[in-house]
Amino acid sequence: MTNLLTIKQLAIEFSSPTGPVRVIENVNLTLEAGETLGIVGESGSGKSVTASSIMRLLPKDLAEISDGDIQLKGQSIVKLSDSEFRKIRGSKISMIFQEPMTALNPVFKIGSQISEMILQHRKKSKKEAKAEVINLLREVGISAPEQIVNSYPHQLSGGMRQRIMIAMAIAGDPEVLIADEPTTALDVTIQAQVLELLKKIQRERGMSIILITHDFGVVAELCDRVCVMYAGQIVEQGKVSTIFNNPRHPYTQGLLKSIPQFVNPSEELYTIKGQVPAPNQFPKGCRFAPRCPMKMEICELEEPEMIELKEGIACKCHLYRGETD
Amino acid sequence: MLLQIKDLKKHYTYKKGILGSQKGLIKSLDGVTLSIEQGETFSVVGESGSGKTTLSKTILKLIEPTDGTIIFDGEDITHADEKKMRQLRTNMQIVFQDPYGSLDPKWTIQRSLEEPLRTHMKSLSQQEMKQRVEHVLSVVGLNPEHAKRFPHELSGGQRQRVVIARALISEPRFIVLDEPVSALDVSIQAQILNLLKQLQKQLSLTYLFVSHDLSVVRYISDRVGVMYLGKMIEIAKTEELFQDPKHPYTKALLSAIPEINANNRKERIVLSGEIPSPRNPPAGCPFHTRCPLRKPECSKVVPEWTSISENHQVACHLFNQQKGE
Amino acid sequence: MLLYILRRIRMMIPTFFGIAFITFILTRILPGDPALMIAGEQALPEYVDKVRAEYGLDQPIYVQLWEYVKQLASGNLGFAWHTGHPVIEDFASRFPATLELTLVSIILAIIIAIPLGILAAAFKNSIFDYVARALAFFGTAMPIFWLGLLLIMLFYANLNWLPAPSGRISEDILPPTQITGLYIVDSLLSGDMVALKDSLLHLAMPAFCLSLGTMAIITKMVRASMLEVLKQDFIRTARSKGIREFVVICKHGLINSFIPTLTVIGLQFGYLLGGSVITESIFVWPGIGSYVTDSILVSDYAPIQAMTLISAVLYAFINLFVDVLYGVLDPRVRYE
Numbered sequence: 001m002t003n004l005l006t007i008k009q010l011a012i013e014f015s016s017p018t019g020p021v022r023v024i025e026n027v028n029l030t031l032e033a034g035e036t037l038g039i040v041g042e043s044g045s046g047k048s049v050t051a052s053s054i055m056r057l058l059p060k061d062l063a064e065i066s067d068g069d070i071q072l073k074g075q076s077i078v079k080l081s082d083s084e085f086r087k088i089r090g091s092k093i094s095m096i097f098q099e100p101m102t103a104l105n106p107v108f109k110i111g112s113q114i115s116e117m118i119l120q121h122r123k124k125s126k127k128e129a130k131a132e133v134i135n136l137l138r139e140v141g142i143s144a145p146e147q148i149v150n151s152y153p154h155q156l157s158g159g160m161r162q163r164i165m166i167a168m169a170i171a172g173d174p175e176v177l178i179a180d181e182p183t184t185a186l187d188v189t190i191q192a193q194v195l196e197l198l199k200k201i202q203r204e205r206g207m208s209i210i211l212i213t214h215d216f217g218v219v220a221e222l223c224d225r226v227c228v229m230y231a232g233q234i235v236e237q238g239k240v241s242t243i244f245n246n247p248r249h250p251y252t253q254g255l256l257k258s259i260p261q262f263v264n265p266s267e268e269l270y271t272i273k274g275q276v277p278a279p280n281q282f283p284k285g286c287r288f289a290p291r292c293p294m295k296m297e298i299c300e301l302e303e304p305e306m307i308e309l310k311e312g313i314a315c316k317c318h319l320y321r322g323e324t325d
Numbered sequence: 326m327l328l329q330i331k332d333l334k335k336h337y338t339y340k341k342g343i344l345g346s347q348k349g350l351i352k353s354l355d356g357v358t359l360s361i362e363q364g365e366t367f368s369v370v371g372e373s374g375s376g377k378t379t380l381s382k383t384i385l386k387l388i389e390p391t392d393g394t395i396i397f398d399g400e401d402i403t404h405a406d407e408k409k410m411r412q413l414r415t416n417m418q419i420v421f422q423d424p425y426g427s428l429d430p431k432w433t434i435q436r437s438l439e440e441p442l443r444t445h446m447k448s449l450s451q452q453e454m455k456q457r458v459e460h461v462l463s464v465v466g467l468n469p470e471h472a473k474r475f476p477h478e479l480s481g482g483q484r485q486r487v488v489i490a491r492a493l494i495s496e497p498r499f500i501v502l503d504e505p506v507s508a509l510d511v512s513i514q515a516q517i518l519n520l521l522k523q524l525q526k527q528l529s530l531t532y533l534f535v536s537h538d539l540s541v542v543r544y545i546s547d548r549v550g551v552m553y554l555g556k557m558i559e560i561a562k563t564e565e566l567f568q569d570p571k572h573p574y575t576k577a578l579l580s581a582i583p584e585i586n587a588n589n590r591k592e593r594i595v596l597s598g599e600i601p602s603p604r605n606p607p608a609g610c611p612f613h614t615r616c617p618l619r620k621p622e623c624s625k626v627v628p629e630w631t632s633i634s635e636n637h638q639v640a641c642h643l644f645n646q647q648k649g650e
Numbered sequence: 651m652l653l654y655i656l657r658r659i660r661m662m663i664p665t666f667f668g669i670a671f672i673t674f675i676l677t678r679i680l681p682g683d684p685a686l687m688i689a690g691e692q693a694l695p696e697y698v699d700k701v702r703a704e705y706g707l708d709q710p711i712y713v714q715l716w717e718y719v720k721q722l723a724s725g726n727l728g729f730a731w732h733t734g735h736p737v738i739e740d741f742a743s744r745f746p747a748t749l750e751l752t753l754v755s756i757i758l759a760i761i762i763a764i765p766l767g768i769l770a771a772a773f774k775n776s777i778f779d780y781v782a783r784a785l786a787f788f789g790t791a792m793p794i795f796w797l798g799l800l801l802i803m804l805f806y807a808n809l810n811w812l813p814a815p816s817g818r819i820s821e822d823i824l825p826p827t828q829i830t831g832l833y834i835v836d837s838l839l840s841g842d843m844v845a846l847k848d849s850l851l852h853l854a855m856p857a858f859c860l861s862l863g864t865m866a867i868i869t870k871m872v873r874a875s876m877l878e879v880l881k882q883d884f885i886r887t888a889r890s891k892g893i894r895e896f897v898v899i900c901k902h903g904l905i906n907s908f909i910p911t912l913t914v915i916g917l918q919f920g921y922l923l924g925g926s927v928i929t930e931s932i933f934v935w936p937g938i939g940s941y942v943t944d945s946i947l948v949s950d951y952a953p954i955q956a957m958t959l960i961s962a963v964l965y966a967f968i969n970l971f972v973d974v975l976y977g978v979l980d981p982r983v984r985y986e
Contacts, residue, residue, distance in 0.1 A: 094890060107980055
């Protein structure tokens with residue numbers, strides 16, 4: 001497989017009244033063609049910021065990529081000018097968001113919002129674009145596309161709108177789809193529909209997907225590999241089945257143990273003590289150390305390296321020093 | 326039996342037609358019957374539009390029921406006036422989903438916690454109030470010094486603890502928990518769920534737990550009721566419901582939960598379509614428009630409430646017939 | 651939609667009667683005796699009584715009110731004794747002046763305020779933003795009479811770039827052939843470039859003076875609502891499509907931020923049409939504002955009542971128009 005998207009040593013700083021705050025640091029990841037990569041973490045872990053930075057959707061006056069590189073097929077996209085980058089947005093990489101209710105413009109018809117994407121990136125006439133919109137809507141499982149193109153977002157349900165967002169995202173025929181919590185706002189049965197749809201589209205189009213979520217269940221359903229983020233860093237990554245069956249990092253272990261799904265109702269849920277630190281209070285050394293049940297002396301002094309372990313897992317934890325594969 | 330509800334209905338009217346002269350009817354709650362034992366946790370699950378939140382609010386008479394009876398602790402409170410309800414509310418409390426919205430941002434925690442005492446127990450002295458606040462804070466795992474803080478100075482999990490403390494301070498016997506952990510991260514959710522379980526044991530509380538998250542429901546409840554379009558469609562003991570669901574909707578709902586453990590993954594039943602609009606509900610069984618096992622009578626006759634075993638009831642024609650044969 | 655408009659108009663009628671009633675009572679409470687004013691300060695008491703009887707002012711107030719209502723119902727707005735014309739005639743001759751001044755002011759305000767507000771929001775803390783904020787500050791803080799006098803001093807007295815602040819057109823130039831009553835439109839229609847230039851020059855100061863406050867309010871409104879809209883998720887979606895930032899702002903942002911602004915523009919327009927009393931007085935503009943001022947000074951009831959009623963009607967219709975426009979711009983607003 002070839003590396004489609006590579007993130008190297010990414011660091012992102014947000015400006016604040018007290019000076020710049022590094023919310024993302026040392027993030028390395030690769031996305032291979034045709035794979036689905038999950039990024040999981042709790043709020044404040046930096047998963048959404050990482051995803052938005054790929055699409056250059058962070059607020060310009062606040063956030064800045066202060067270090068590292070993002071490459072699409074080996075070509076750096078961080079240094080592209082805005083007008084060059086626009087050719088990538090939507091046509092090479094596109095994105096869907098958490099809130100289907102607010103992600104569509106309330107004053108334009110569905111059809112024109114999707115065809116805008118087609119007209120922007122593909123050499124098509126308005127008439128061809130119109131026909132293409134109908135095809136796309138059919139592809140995302142909308143049964144009466146001729147009617148839907150003429151409706152406005154508020155006339156549709158949340159599940160419908162998320163399908164429309166997906167249709168819009170694939171309209172430019174992208175190679176990478178970033179899905180930021182795409183099913184969080186939806187009901188369970190609708191979530192199931194949307195997950196099936198994403199699987200189908202990926203299979204048929206051979207796209208790569210980056211899925212941002214806090215829900216391990218969704219990752220297990222959809223992803224090949226997963227990165228676990230904590231406090232602005234990736235702490236563990238590898239194959240989904242391997243990580244979920246045998247998590248190595250104490251944070252991943254704790255998180256999985258605190259999910260009610262795994263626990264017999266008569267037992268207490270495992271809890272990780274304390275809470276996620278704010279970005280301006282990230283501890284020195286390992287950022288998880290203050291909450292870690294297996295903390296050692298070195299943990300608070302020295303930041304652990306990302307260590308390659310067996311079965312293709314990498315883990316940022318001092319417990320595994322010297323265990324390199 | 327602490328709480329008994331018989332054939333509870335809440336209907337809303339809205340104007341329709343060109344001149345607003347015709348009246349439409351929305352049956353948010355359409356004949357729900359259930360009873361909750363002292364000390365048990367009864368959960369209501371359902372997707373948006375199922376009427377689960379209307380049910381919880383109607384039980385506490387935050388919304389006036391249209392029809393039916395509510396019996397709390399042997400007393401019919403269906404038509405209790407406001408004065409009576411204020412007395413009763415010391416015994417019946419509610420915790421909402423959003424801990425940000427349910428605390429006044431301009432009040433200290435102390436003041437927020439004292440407020441129910443000021444309305445329900447006017448005889449308490451300043452000193453006694455302070456003691457009670459300190460006590461209840463320690464019960465939910467916070468420090469007395471948290472009382473001096475403002476909501477924005479606390480984390481999401483701490484805020485939800487404060488909201489629970491406020492519900493507990495008047496020493497109620499019955500608490501409605503309306504999506505109490507939905508807004509929280511997994512690790513914080515685990516803390517709150519543990520706390521709720523522990524409080525129930527300590528204070529012999531009775532819970533009505535409303536949630537869309539089925540794994541949380543499975544973990545916390547003794548019995549579960551499934552709602553769809555304002556109707557209760559199945560009630561059973563938790564394990565019985567999760568192991569052996571009867572209603573086709575319950576089956577689909579359970580199969581839609583993303584499963585982390587690949588070995589436990591069941592065949593998914595993906596329902597077509599979405600919940601119909603409550604303005605225009607289907608005739609007969611409310612679920613027949615999406616039901617994979619639909620029979621001709623389902624679109625005509627409302628299925629009756631059938632007992633499968635002592636603790637398992639279902640409203641579905643599949644089981645009506647079995648009984649008849 | 652049509653049904654909605656008709657229903658709204660039906661709902662307006664009782665409002666208008668209420669306004670007519672209140673104005674009637676209020677004018678009667680005003681100090682000053684109209685009979686004395688008509689007859690003249692030096693007139694003999696007998697003559698004043700005669701005038702009073704002639705105008706029906708000696709009747710009990712409910713009889714006067716009844717007469718007034720009857721008159722209104724027959725479409726008669728009354729007679730202005732201080733000009734010697736029926737009110738409706740005065741109105742017809744003066745309203746075009748006010749309308750022209752108001753239209754030019756509001757258009758001036760819109761064409762400056764909307765782009766400025768957008769630029770200020772799109773480039774927050776840039777030079778555009780500072781200009782917008784300064785304008786918003788001066789526009790709302792500067793009293794019109796003072797601004798008017800400054801303008802006259804600078805552009806007329808010192809620089810002599812603009813004609814004397816008196817009326818709509820210089821005395822030695824013939825007004826254009828009356829078609830709409832708006833000098834700019836009429837002179838364009840009849841190709842009278844001399845009149846066009848002169849009436850534009852006459853309009854410059856009063857129109858700017860009148861528009862500054864409105865301009866400030868609209869700029870503020872556009873900036874604030876644009877900032878709000880730019881934070882919305884659908885703007886992020888639009889950006890993620892790879893379309894140009896200009897299109898993101900002007901297509902996806904503008905319509906959405908224009909909806910709240912529309913209310914303000916409607917209200918301001920109605921407010922200015924009701925007669926910009928101060929501006930018209932400073933620039934001796936022969937419009938409704940100065941007419942009403944004169945009427946109040948001489949206790950001439952009929953024109954005061956009529957003008958209040960007319961501005962109420964105009965206001966109500968502008969509001970209705972704005973509401974209808976909402977429905978056109980925002981598909982979520984539907985009138986049944």
